[in-house]
Amino acid sequence: MDLIARLREDLPASDPLFETLVPLLLTPTGTSSAGYPYLEQAAWEQFRDTVPHLFASGARLLDLVEGLRAKLQSFDPSPHRDNALAVCRVIRQVARTAAITSPTDLWLMRQVLANFSTLGLSRRLLDGEAIYPRSCREHGGSERLLDPDQLEADMLFLLARGVVEQYDEGYRLAGHPRVRALIEQLGPLPENLPSTTTSWWRDLFAGDPLAPKQLGTLSWLGFSCPPPREDVEQNHWIATPAEVETGFRLVPLVLGLRAVNATDDFGAGMILSPERLSERYPGCAMGALRILRAAGWVKSVEGGEEITALGGRGFARGPGPFGIIETYHTYMSQGVDILRRGRGDVWVSRGENVGASQDANRKTFREANDNLDQFCKSTGFSYGVFIEHAIGRGEATRQRFVRSGEERIRYVGADLEDAAIDSAIAEREAGRLPQNMVFVREADIGKPELLLDALRAEGLDPEGAVMMVGNGFHEVRGQTDDLMVDVFRGYHDAGVLLLFTEENALSVDDLRATAWNTYHAGFKYVHEKSGQGLRPAEPRPPVKLGTPLRAAWSECASEAGYVRATGYCGRTRTVYPYTPRSGFNPSISVNHFFIPRPLADKLGLTE
Secondary structure (H helix, E strand, O other): OHHHHHHOOOOOOOOHHHHHHHHHHOOOOOEOOOEEEEEEEEHHHHHHHHHHHHHOOHHHHHHHHHHHHHHHHHHHHHHHHHHHHHHHHHHHHHHHHHHHHHHHHHHHHHHHHHHHHHOHHHHHHHHHOOHHHOOHHHHOOOOOOHHHHHHHHHHHHHOOOEEEEEEEEEEEEEEHHHHHHHHHHHOOOOOOOOOOOOHHHHHHHOOOOOHHHHHHHHHHHHOOOOOOOOOOOOOOOOOHHHHHHHHHHOOOOOOOHOOOHHHHHHHOEEEEEEEHHOOOHHHHHHHHHHHHHHHHOEEEEOOEEEEEHHHHHHHOOHHHHEEEEEHHHHHHHHHHHHHOOOOOOOOOOHHHHHHHHHHHHHHHHHHHHHHHHHHHHHOOOOOOEEEOOOOOOOOHHHHHHHHHHHOOEEEEOOOOHHHHHHHHHHHHHHHOOOOEEEOOOOOOOHHHHHHHHHHHOOOOOOOOEEEEEEEOOHOOOOOOOOOOOOOHHHHHOOOOEEEEEEEEEOHHHHHHOOOOOOOHHHHHHHHHOEEEEEEEEOOOOOOOOOOOOOOOOOHHHHHHOOEOOOHOOOOOEEOOOOOOOOOOOOOOOEEEEEHHHHHHHOOOOOO
């Protein structure tokens, strides 16, 4: 009996989802240099376009794949069995990844399309008209010109999500029927609905009283959530209207649970009930469970709603990236006005999501601290000042404090926002950060002199100090390549070692090819909307779609005088789940390690 026939045993008489996987299970896989299996490009594209794997579809797929893996492992080893196991491993990883990466893109898409409907852009796209951001007027008449840069950012986001296609300087609606359904069905949002309901969900889960308007809105969100998708047929990865609506509801709900520290305890197999989520408002909590059910994070069982394997992963890993994107809700709440009049003085406040940002950066800070320890051990370098910029709650400092104590090191925390500094001070008072730590408020990371002057005022010499930053340099507003070089030069000339993590800027080509395998379409979008700038880690080949990428972090830092300590840099997984024809497969993010050139020369280090 062949492999597929043996796998069909014990399955329902006809399982359409299994049948979509059969060609993939027979497709040869490759193995990356890191030892991970991957699908060849054609197989990946077939999976991406034909196998539903968002939300409830992803939960169903994950259950099937886990069953297939268990059955395959019971078979005697053979090349066909081992290859099918590798395919299952890739599919499992992609489905688990999409549960974390897709909701924020969909949360954003719902609001972008609502704004387009309000301004008459949706109708014009449906009518086949091209939208030219440099000359686009509201409703297509004689009304005011829309802000070209802000509209361009919206269009590039929709381009990355397959909704529009690029034609010279303009954009037209993509031809797939799913796209037309998105534009037709996703109109303006209710006027009383804020851009995010995170704080309302938080109050509900905390047992705090809610105003009737808030309670009614949360109930509407829950009970109007589309039911879980049951079909398994599709021919494109573009999201459906129901998937967009589900993502729009899921992100603030999960962040509300994270704000009351509930997600730490929510593992696969746990039973949730309305009363467990909210004793005060169990009816509204039932609506919250409907959202989680549509997302595939829970399933109905006797006695309540059981957290699925997908949901366990989501609660553990989702709050970090969710919080990073949702932080930009002010740009969403004023989306129509921003398109009409420009960004103005709209600004991001991270107060609600400092904890979520800490979740997102914990792992990369651990790797950066490991690299720092190894660097000191290998070179004999020592330092007396440790700085964490864009501090949040001080996760990098907390890790360093646990490792090194405070006898020989002075700790400094800097941030532009008072909310972050206040959170870090609370951590110090709770004993989780060193007592000798000093804080620098209103410290714009793009103005090195603000931090350097504060250090000297405290009697601290910046030369030889170590500064660790988690996704902070891209926050420099209005950055050009030359400005970024000047920023790095300020820190370099003061003798500061720079260890920083940055998400790798991806091209629209990358984003469309990899679909929901990263959350970078939304990450790129919110930073462009707010005037911040993502960069690739290293120089990239020319892009085909969208706009050219900025100069790489490595180029800017090197021009400023820094030497890149390549052996002490780190990187996360690569973007493509196959080897691209170009051979260039960028990582999601990179831990950079830059040494001032005089120190590198003293230590005998080359790039």
